[in-house]
Amino acid sequence: MHAHQKTIKHSLQIRGKGLHTGEMIDVTLRPMPIDSGIWFKRTDVSDPSPILASSANVSDTNLATTIGWRRQRLSTLEHLLAALGGLGVNNIMVEVNGPEAPILDGSSAPWVELLNCAGFQILNAPRPFYRVAKPFKLIDGDKFLAVEPASEFSVDFTIDFPGFLKTQKRHFKFSESAFVSEISPARTFCLLKDVEYMKSHGKALGGGLDNAVVIGDEGVLNPEGLRFPDECARHKILDLIGDLSLAQAPILGHFTAHKSGHALNQRVLASLLSLPGYLEKSDHIAEPQRSTRNFEISLGALNPLTLAPEGEPLAYAN
Numbered sequence: 638m639h640a641h642q643k644t645i646k647h648s649l650q651i652r653g654k655g656l657h658t659g660e661m662i663d664v665t666l667r668p669m670p671i672d673s674g675i676w677f678k679r680t681d682v683s684d685p686s687p688i689l690a691s692s693a694n695v696s697d698t699n700l701a702t703t704i705g706w707r708r709q710r711l712s713t714l715e716h717l718l719a720a721l722g723g724l725g726v727n728n729i730m731v732e733v734n735g736p737e738a739p740i741l742d743g744s745s746a747p748w749v750e751l752l753n754c755a756g757f758q759i760l761n762a763p764r765p766f767y768r769v770a771k772p773f774k775l776i777d778g779d780k781f782l783a784v785e786p787a788s789e790f791s792v793d794f795t796i797d798f799p800g801f802l803k804t805q806k807r808h809f810k811f812s813e814s815a816f817v818s819e820i821s822p823a824r825t826f827c828l829l830k831d832v833e834y835m836k837s838h839g840k841a842l843g844g845g846l847d848n849a850v851v852i853g854d855e856g857v858l859n860p861e862g863l864r865f866p867d868e869c870a871r872h873k874i875l876d877l878i879g880d881l882s883l884a885q886a887p888i889l890g891h892f893t894a895h896k897s898g899h900a901l902n903q904r905v906l907a908s909l910l911s912l913p914g915y916l917e918k919s920d921h922i923a924e925p926q927r928s929t930r931n932f933e934i935s936l937g938a939l940n941p942l943t944l945a946p947e948g949e950p951l952a953y954a955n
């Protein structure tokens with residue numbers, strides 16, 4: 638594996654509605670240099686310490702993937718993380734002025750488009766990766782997520798819902814172009830009865846037919862219909878790619894998922910990272926911050942503006 642590290646060429650801003658709060662949220666993406674990792678920073682809080690997008694910083698997996706550090710929480714990151722993972726962007730600062738990333742159209746496609754607008758900067762350092770060394774499987778009731786050694790990242794995902802959705806299976810073998818065309822446009826989906834329940838509990842206040850596939854007893858309620866017949870299975874693969882990006886490096890292995898979701902995805906990832914012998918690690922994987930003091934030291938060193946003038950490349954690949 639000879640991929641290079643990547644960041645974006647230019648800073649860029651986007652504004653969109655939060656799924657759970659219904660509030661308008663601004664996001665700014667900024668380039669970061671080699672070995673930085675993916676960072677999130679809430680700019681609406683009094684202590685805007687950046688949070689490393691790592692498995693160790695996952696604080697909640699109910700409905701969305703949330704990362705936290707001290708008293709800060711930032712949610713609904715998985716579709717942006719999937720876009721970053723799918724496009725191989727491993728060094729970036731994401732500033733958000735609210736408690737969640739905007740939902741946009743419910744897929745990763747708008748994030749892919751935004752990142753393409755920002756342009757990419759290939760950095761002169763090898764991209765770290767993990768290789769699965771031995772099989773691992775976690776079973777939770779009727780769900781499971783398993784991984785086995787393979788030379789590249791691939792997934793077989795099965796979803797199984799009563800009613801309209803039924804059983805859907807999708808195979809995906811990773812390449813950037815396959816991610817962009819087959820996976821990134823697949824929108825999040827929910828059952829109408831779950832939307833009504835969430836709204837009655839103050840959740841999904843920004844949710845609607847413009848940012849989710851909503852499924853009633855008779856079928857899809859969205860007037861435009863589905864983007865793919867198996868859009869829901871594709872979206873589950875998108876979520877898995879986003880969740881696994883919190884490993885901070887691609888995992889080369891074949892995943893088999895049955896009804897898995899954010900919670901099981903994160904449990905498997907945390908197990909793979911913490912149990913000895915399952916993952917072989919290459920170099921250059923950023924450590925999660927353990928204290929503010931350490932972080933302040935590293936942040937000064939990581940500030941791209943101190944390393945390169947605006948618009949100038951941080952480094953070139955050979």
Ligand SMILES: [Zn+2]
Pocket residue numbers: 715716825872876
């Ligand atoms: Zn999702």
